[in-house]
Amino acid sequence: MSATGAVGAPGLWESVGTALRLLLGWSSVLIGVLDLVVELDRRQGTPDSAYLLFHGMLVVGGVLLISLASIAYRPSPAVSLVGGLVLGAGLLVSAVPADTATCCLDTFAQRHGYPFAIMARNPGGDWHVDGLHLAANVLFWGYAGLIALLLSCLARRLGRPHEGTGCSRP
Structure with missing residues (x-):
């Protein structure tokens, strides 16, 4: 059944979106599990x-993306x-304080x-922004936003079981 309620095959763009969602989901799960195993085997x-934490979030977020069609509202x-606020606020709030993390851009x-460190500088020096780490952080906070979105739908649904919840089944 399509989003409009009519029975039929999904359209081209719906199929492309589903394929991209599944590709990102499976890639996240595989990379997350592989890197967790390697890191824990040190x-x-x-x-x-x-x-x-990052790779654990990859696994959880990937599983959610894979199963989104059956659980999502x-x-x-x-x-x-x-979800958007968690993504944006997570990136901004995590980028404000200086970090002493052992990973990434440790020459600064x-x-x-x-x-992961996304911006760095030496005292009095210019800022350096790392695009790959920025993309990884966007993915991490995007998955955190997805979890917040799904929990919000669940909370609204449990809070008002017989009314419109703001989260309807596809």
Whole structure:
């Protein structure tokens, strides 16, 4: 059944969106599991907590993307705003304080961003922005936003079981 309620094959753009969602989901799960296993199998030193958290989020977010068609509700604009706010606020708030993380851009004295440093500089020097780490942080905070969006839909649905919740089934 399509989003309009008519029975039929999905359109081209719906199929492309589904394929991209599944590709990103499976890639996230595979990369997350592989990197978690490699990091936990280290023989020396302790595993980096930010690295473990990032790859744990990849696994959880990937599983959610894979299963989204069976669990997701179509969120209202207000509920969608929750996911967007988590993404934006997570990037901004994590980039403000200086970070002493063991990972990334360690040749610079001041590093900013979580879970990976995305901006760095030496005192009195120019800023350096790392595009790959920025993309990884956007993915991390995007998955956090997806979790917040799904939890908001669930909370609204549980709070008003017989009324419109702002989250309807596709």
